[in-house]
Amino acid sequence: MDERDSAEQEESGGDLEGGENGLEWLLMQDSSDTTPVPMDTNISLSSPCSVGVDISGPAFSRELLFKAASQGDAAQLHGLLEYLQLTDKKLTDPDFTDEVNGKTVLLKALLNLKHGENDTIEVLLDVAEKTGDLEALINSSYKDPFYKGQTALHVAIERRSFNLVRLLVQKGADVQAKADGKFFQRNAGAGFYFGELPLSLAACTNQPDVASFLMENLHRRANASAQDSQGNTVLHALVIVADNSEENTHDITHMYDQILVQHHRLQGKGGQRLEDVHNQRNLSPLKLAATLGKIGLFKHMLEREFVDVETRPLSRKFTEWVYGPVRSSLYDVSSVDTSEEKSVLELIVFGSEIPNRPAMLQIEPLRSLLEEKWDKFASKLLLLNFVVYMIYLGIFTTVAFYRKEGQPPFPIEDVPLDYLRCACQLLSILGAVWFLYKSITHFHMNPPKLKALFMDGFSDILFFLQASLLLVAAVLYCCGIREYVDLSVLSLALAWMNVLYYSRGSRQMGIYNVMMQRMILGDLLHFLCVYSVLLSGFSAAIIALMDSSPLAVSKTNSTGAAGLGLEAEPLQCQKPSFNNLRYTILELFKFTIGMGDLQFTDHVESKEIFYILLISYIVLTYILMLNMLIALMGNTVQKLSEQSENIWNLQRAVTILDMERTLPSRLRRILHSRLSRMVSLTIEDEQHRKFLRVEEMNWRQWRSELHVIREEDPEDHMAEEPPAGKTFKLRRLLKTIQSRRGRRLQAAAEP
Template sequence: MDSLTPLSFYNNVIREDFTKDAVFRAVSEGDVEQLAGLLEFLRAKDKRLSSLDFTDKTTGKTVLLKALLNLKDGRNNTVGVLLEIAEKTEDLETLINAAYTDPCYQGQTALHVAIERRSLYYVKLLVQKGADVQAKANGTFFQQGAGLGFYFGELPLSLAACTNQPEMVSFLMENPDRRADPTQRDSQGNTVLHILVVIADDSTENTEMVANMYDRILVQHYKLNKKSKVQLESIVNNEGLTPLKLAASLGKIGLLKHMLSREFMDESRRLSRKFTRWVYGPVRSSLYDIGSIDTDENNSVLEIIIFGSEMPNRPEMLQIEPLQSLLQNKWKKFASKLFLINFLSYMLYLVIFTSVAFYRKDGEPPFAINDPEDYLSFVGELIVVLGALRFLYKSITQFQRRPPQIRTLFTNGFSDILFFLQAVLLLLCAILYCSGCREYVGLLVLALALAWVSLLYYARGVKQLGIYNVMMQRMILGDLLHFLCIYSVLLFGFSTAVVALIKEPSGTVRTNETLVPEGDFKSDPSGCRKPGYDDMRHTMMELFKFTIGMGDLEFTDHVDYKSVFYILLICYIVLTYILMLNMLIALMGNTVERISEQSETIWNLQRAFAILDMERALPRWLKTKLHSRASETVRLKNDEDTTLRFITVAEMNWTKWRSDISTKLEEDPENTVVSQGLMGIVGPRLVSEELSNSLATSTEDHSLA
């Protein structure tokens, strides 16, 4: 029976037994006949459907919510009856917008339920009758990180978008009664675009769905609000992130790629972040908008990706255009030169450090300065200490910006830790030196060794060396570390067994050759005393020699239980020398094969670290100059406050041959320089007449000489 059947049809009999349970049972079954006489009953008792008599006191669920939760084939005939009753009892708006009071589902209204049930019919009916399109369902079930639940952004529009209902989204944004505002934010400051980024999971199907919904909302909002200065994509959430930056921070690589290369061909072209300049066969030249991407803006996409230690797919994200070309451009324009200067400076520092350690004086420190050589040595020591202070400050700054974690050691944390340890050892060495302790020498040589190992940081300046260094780090922090953990247990265990088994005869001393009586050694101390095999450290060193094939059996002559000793020795050699070493070699070979391709992307990330670190160290005026020369700045026509910056990228796709793009900015690929996949900045024709219809050039050519 139709849901809009007049109530008079059911009011022939006036009932007096309407209770909450009876009404709830009727609407859950969709039985309109059981509601006959309800209107007269409410009028006689002066009650409303939204009153507590017809509401679940535990959850706040009303009869309308109960009816919408029990749709059959998308319909429940009692919904129309309930709305008509509420309208005649002047309770319509209250009933429609009544929400759950239960902490789990708090704020959920009938409109939310109708959207979740994918019923466009009832959504239209509810909106027409006065449903609040900005009602927020903010119960724990709808909060992010609440465990079992669904975070959709609290608002009806975001719920429709997250459940992939494009017609529902269009209706909510365009209906003449009450339009949903996509600029509205939930309790976490997220708009519907932020929510779409959150639900993306990088699968092909999900990415396509989210990208289509994202573009639909963006375009519809633009068409409905062309005169508005509020840009939907520029709204930030409580963390200060726009949807683009949120996609970068969450590592949503599929959606991020779509957002960065978004290109519209219709009247919404102003929303594009990519403009096709020309196409020739499989090659095309494109202009990419680098607003919010480059480091001229605080908390840019580049900085989020490079310094975001929580994202495991950062190396892959940097391969997306225009990020890859932008980093390559920075490296070619200035970073490679600065990197070379830093490398030469560090080499000079190492030479000074090595000379100071090699030509140090013997005796009790600190040493007096009496001659020119002493002055020269003092200057060298001062340079070394100042360098250590600089490394310490830089390392602490890096740790504050991105705290060291296990997963970051594979990217850039390894070098940071080496520089930090080197600086700490040097400063401790300086303190011991000034305190007159000769033990400073031990810390000095350890710091020197770390300083030379830290030189591997500069291997990232050369691709092959950088990839080799990445593989070495992965094997040290992976296979070798696991090997050492197990090997240390075996070494210590067998060493304790050998020490317990071998006891040096009392009254004897071990020399270079053999055991001699202690009295003979005192009378003729020409021999060199050696530690006995009851010494744990000596025994562990001897067993370690067996592991690397350098051990000998000269100490077995003094074993009382040789058979037991041989059993221990054979088991130790089989487990370590034969089994574990060969397993380590096999694992390392497998690691090299497995991460050969991944190592290149990690090297790209490490080089990106270096580029941004060097860029941050530059003066502001110089950074501004480099930014302006690395791209083109244009100003939107009739908008003096909005500027856009573009970088030109050459793309080649041998599976895509479309050349009939009607919105190309240029007919011929003239005056264009292609270099290693990066399009150089060209002359005054960068912004063609077609693009100038919507963009007005504000600067002349900024190409570098």
């Protein structure tokens, strides 16, 4: 852009509508979408406004107002009200706002606080109120795509000024305003997502006093169940900003409980539970925490227990009884168990990209729930599947051993053995179809990725390859192609390897299988990558060194025959030599495992270089790389000793839920009802909540003033396990707790 264009651009105040036909305008349009305009700067980004009214008093321009606001000098605003009244203008007029981002002088003042104060703010609010522009000024927001929707209330909260927040709310600030610019969206790079709403911003920046005020002020209360453009409430936003660090988890959990309790008290009985609100991805805050792997907040949400009777319905854990270090707890499994669609357990188990998956499955009640399912039906089903698979594998192996020789397809002979052979072949094909269907179903739910293989293993991939090879072999058999034997043999080898899948039922074998898979995907894979480079490079170098002329080959063969005392005859069959790629690769591989043939070839152009190449290859692979692989594997075993059990638990959990899904829905309901640790409670609105009874041992936390459902020797039996199909009232339990608490306080008060 030349100097003339630059001058015209400055005179037009950055107006892009005047140069629509030029390339410069197009480039500036693109840059505005990629480079954010600063939220605040003391350099004017818009053109100076002209005052066309002749008055005797001081003339106020945008630059003058912004300068006074940035310096916090209220004296510079003297006479502003008279000027606005005389010129019939308001502070929200275009003459006093930034043309680039729509920033008002109030926003400018809030962005330039000194020790939490700016003397110009009250002056500006007073002027706006007297000119009838107060509400419009307070709720004016940024207009540019990056900071769109941010109002003065957002800025005051971000600047952590409780006094200004209270002042703005009293003056009519919109507590439900949404800052939905690109800077405030998730995955925005340099931006910060907080849920768009002022309440969410106060919560995510750890300002409990501001959040409490916004929810309970007398002017306009913020709705905690309000959702942003992604359907997230303030609880969802807290889950998103959690980062699993100890300090952050402490602050987030405290704020989470405060908002949850405060909303419950404001709603009263019959109000909507804040944790039941789902976002656009149909995720509640608990499910979102599980999906994002926020293990600290997730653990707190599952183990949350309130002592106060009024807030105890918000608890997800109830202490049933305590005796010394032993306590029996009831964990709420609503949204957790697989009896509900898109449960927390399914999200964690089948979420291949979720961080902290193995560790989250060790949190109660997930750990006990999986153990209960394993003990009651999953272990029996796995054993049954193992027996059926071994029968199938025996049939498949027998068919492969006693296959017919010749050109396929073979006609069915009218003898019992041939009918039996055909029946076994048909069973093998049907089994392959079943394994293919199971593998595709699992891939649809949990797509295979390299990162996920380290946790989930590659058994599903092996089953998929086994089934695919056998089905392709069946097609080749029907087409009369004899190479069907090659594919069926490979499928048979994979079928025997897949027996290791059922080792998940045993702790020792399962952990051993996990270590083996991790070594294959880690150390061995890295070794093979480097080794393949060396093998290919040295093979190519040796082949290039060979003298492949007919004279050299004939001389070599004659010399060999003479050395054996035989008459030289024309060769009818030549032995492969180092000038053959496959032979060279195979021979060099033999050297790697110590089985190489040291009878060197004679037809090389330079034997010295050939020896150097061969010895260098042996040193690098047989001596160096193999020993490095052994050392790395030993280190991997020590490093994975603690992780392997958690990974085995995760793989076993996948197996449990896979087998549970194969059952008919009616049978699943029957099995769930027979879980011995499951208890059903009825809350005040007659809705059932399922709880899992877990006995815990904690030597660091002895019995305190925590109010329990029943004592060690209870006077009533309301918390005892109810008969099948019956429930007991949570309301009655809470009343009993309250009466016992009163009796204890009365007994303590008596001398």
